[in-house]
Amino acid sequence: MTAGMTRRDFIKTMGAAGGAALMGGAARAAAEAAENVAADGILKGVCDIHIHCAPDTKPRCTSELGLSRRAKAAGCRALMFKSNDWSCHDRAYLIREAVPGFEVFGSICMNRVHGGRVNVYAAEQAVKTDGGLCRCIWMPTLAAEYPLRGAGGDFRGIPVLDGSGAVLPEVVRVMEICAEANIIFATGHCSPDESLTLAAKAKEVGVHKFVVTHVNSLMWKMTRGQIERAVELGAYVEYCYLPRLWGPGTGNPEFERQSAEEFLSYARTVPERSFISTDLGQRGNPDPLDGMRMCIEELTAAGVPQRDIDLMVRVNPARLIGLE
Template identity: 30%
Template structure:
């Protein structure tokens, strides 16, 4: 016998998704298997009333696809933006690639993920491997970010200058949190104003003190809902872990993203629904949840104008 749904909770979730932003989605096409493509993502998000999504692929900048979807499907009300991840395929810290992404309207520059030296160390002790890394591509080669664990490399500084000039977001990717501290401090010196710490709950070895301190320096802290919610194959943490992270950074500095789009797991939209339900169960008020799923991301990325009027005024 089917368990009856709580209609009142479903309606509350529906309302909270109006104007939501998912700033970290792994839709396709991609060299790795994906459960939906960028167009499907925007169609589903439009039905749910999302204000915007930001696509992320570990191997290419999706800005051209985002531009094409926006032009060819003006009836879709969810805005689509994209980003670039500084892994091997784009040449690591490739200033030309970052400038091109900026010129095409890209919003986020991610530090290395699958090619981060920290990620490659983590992968050896985890049960996870990127599904394309041994099937379709040669293994990732680590991209150094700092010299001797203390000095940010010159090629990184050049990219930071482009991010500052273009008013883009600098996201920490899969760097070890000790590297993130150094990169973020250097970024601030060079005029970068938009900083995001990527999923401190996993891979990057961040403590709650790191979360608190990095938020205090002005960065937003982005949490991957796929690592907390039931039904996700990436679940490694519990609801109380999310609560502790939110308390460490503060609601005003917390961003929730799906980090979904892969095959064999929840869709980004369903991941968001379950994440909002988790926040409700944790006792957060609607206005607090709205900040974490909408307003904070809009401010971090600089897309406040994409929000419905009531969201922009929140």
Template identity: 30%
Template sequence: MGSAENREAARALMAQIDDAQADRLLRGAVDLHVHSGPSTMPRQVDHFQAVEEAAAAGMRGILFKDHHYSVAPFIPLMERVLGHLNVAMYGGLVLNNSTGGFNPFVVDAQLKQGAKLIWMPTAQAANHIRSSHRKQRLASNVQLRPSPGLTVVDPYGEILDEVKQILDSIAEFDAILSSGHLHVWEIWKLFTEAKKRGVKRLLVNHPMYGLHFTYEDIKEMAEFGALIEQSACLYIDSRFNVFSPEELREHILAAGVAHSSIGSDLGQVDNPTPVEGLRQAIKLCLALGFSEDDVRMMVRDNPARLVGLDVE
């Protein structure tokens, strides 16, 4: 089924769900995948607007992700201006070449400035570059200076020493480690090493999109202790849609609701806003047969626990 058919199917299912029910479940939600601006790519909302829209929807928190800089140092300034909205704000660092790559000194400094999450390389990961051939997966609409592909392993398949130092820093600050856009084989190697070094918070983003996961990989990774995040933009009425509604259900059930979360992965132009995208994902999940408790767990409780927020 192509993207147009997927979007049509998603719209038909979402129409079955009352807006008020979705809005009720959106209250208290935590979105760990917000691509607001400024950025090297056009964005529909800036960081301030993203917080304001989240507050209007009654959301509890959002985490900003940019592929080429860290929002973490700006969070104290945003809290001074927007703190009265009572939306928890978080930032983190993506380890692309544009931010220093596997540089333990940069990671240490960012963690000391409050970075909550460290993503492995995304747009400049070797797997991303390979998987973006003919723009089939993980393609980017911005042309930066050509970058060598990054991998966490040496030619013998062992985790690089500098990556081990980074894992030690993540463990020290009890921050979150995300798989970024690494290949599933690299992720297994990385997460195994991370757990040995005391990293407790593990996150996999869109495992079936460009990371070459199988359903068995998702199941085993969830059992290993990682939270499996599905990106709303890949399933809803979005120009990034590549999966059918039925595939969303399958992807969630592969990990199990107890080990799943949903992030919007939105903020791009000509797409739903992060808040609207999460709302659509909630409606789609309900239409697919997930209960209200299931949805709350995926959009509220599980992401809240990952960032260290208390859950009622």
């Protein structure tokens, strides 16, 4: 302790120095971990375009900013975030400022927070937001009619079809908005039959990036024939890795884990018009980067051709979010 320095000043100074040293050590450790993650190149060029991160209305295992930093260090090319309640494209604008040189995008879901019907105004404003980073408009997910049918309660789902099975005018207008902006129109939690009806209308409207969502998951599973029909109508189909990771002891203990054989049977179906996303970010489940790594390793070990893997985790998702 130098002359003129009080004991309190001394302790404060040493505490600050110690804290800086600790922070420096933590930063070095994080940098070393990032180098190790990137070393094998498994995630190089990967685009994961269906991820749930904080901030959100449900517990998440990581933040959008934190994951973006780690994804860049791991060699990923791009991420697109999804929240069932809030838009993510405005946050993507800020994340890009914090993580320069990395492609981050957002999306918006037509759920209850935007009203009781598919909200055309919300869609219009999303594509007008600075940066043009809203690259997907999802039809209702947690508020979709399909999963809520027969569930009871006083909340009615948000429809996409009318009583005669025709696509509602507001849904058609959102399709037109997506076509005009050349962004993804995704089916959300619509049923397989509803999704095929939407696909036919999207083809008529001129949507270039129509996606049928998580066709290997739960009640949204499509048959091979349905997948092929969707592709005939111009759709891309999404396979999610999440079902391979949920089950007892995870963040989704209520669901039965999908077998490797079943997941691989989906992944081998029309890879030229499909892509794989993790759909991860839930607290209690693997980190999205770890999940994507596990997915690629599983595909490789099963003998899926590298060309098909590249199509599903690199080429097709990049094309869909406008990184041709």
